[in-house]
Amino acid sequence: MDPIPFDIVGFDLDGTLIDTSGDLAAAVNHAIGTIDRPPFPAASIHPFVGKGARIMLARALDASGGYDDALLTRLLPVLLDYYEQNLAIHSIPYPGLLTAMDALAARGVRLAICTNKAERFTIPLMHQIGLSERFAAIVGGDTVGVSKPDPAPIRAMIDRAGGGRAIFIGDTINDIAGARNAGIANVAVSFGFLDGPVEQLEADAVIHHFDELVPLLERWPA
8 A cells, every 4th residue: 555645534424525415405495495495305405505604505595596694694594493303314325435444444544634613513413423432633614713715724624633744635615725825735626616627616626436445545746
């Protein structure tokens, strides 16, 4: 086996580690259903995700007939409360993730998460899908008071995971820009919650399946 030149591999959560679109769609549809808006299929939620629940809901409302700030403010807690009670009904790891995580752990690489999802949802979700113990650090969108693309949460993730050379894997501009702002290497996944071509993220590298991750890291310049 070729060596991997990283001490830490960090991951975004939604759209990178876990396909949460089914449960996010259910929460959005529950909220907009209270005002008789039609539901969205899970795949239609992908372009709405990535900048927090408020923006996700705003995009859904805009796409389903429009909104004002008062309506958005009224429906946001409806969405959040429903989601908190239904975090892991449909959410599953992306194909190849567990095998890649096992291979990295076997090499002594520490795994970590930095997500813009609030800790209120992140920590229970990871427990419910049985993956929380695999990560040396989990940093949420409210852990350090700012979220990606600010570099502070990614730096906190690295520190909490024990420090060292790190690379970050994500699916949105917040992920790639956050890693770049933190001064670390980055990889974009093409299967996540993209709102445009993955090439627009201008990541250092792109993978289309988690089977590609370990070989990519083995080839990474030391």
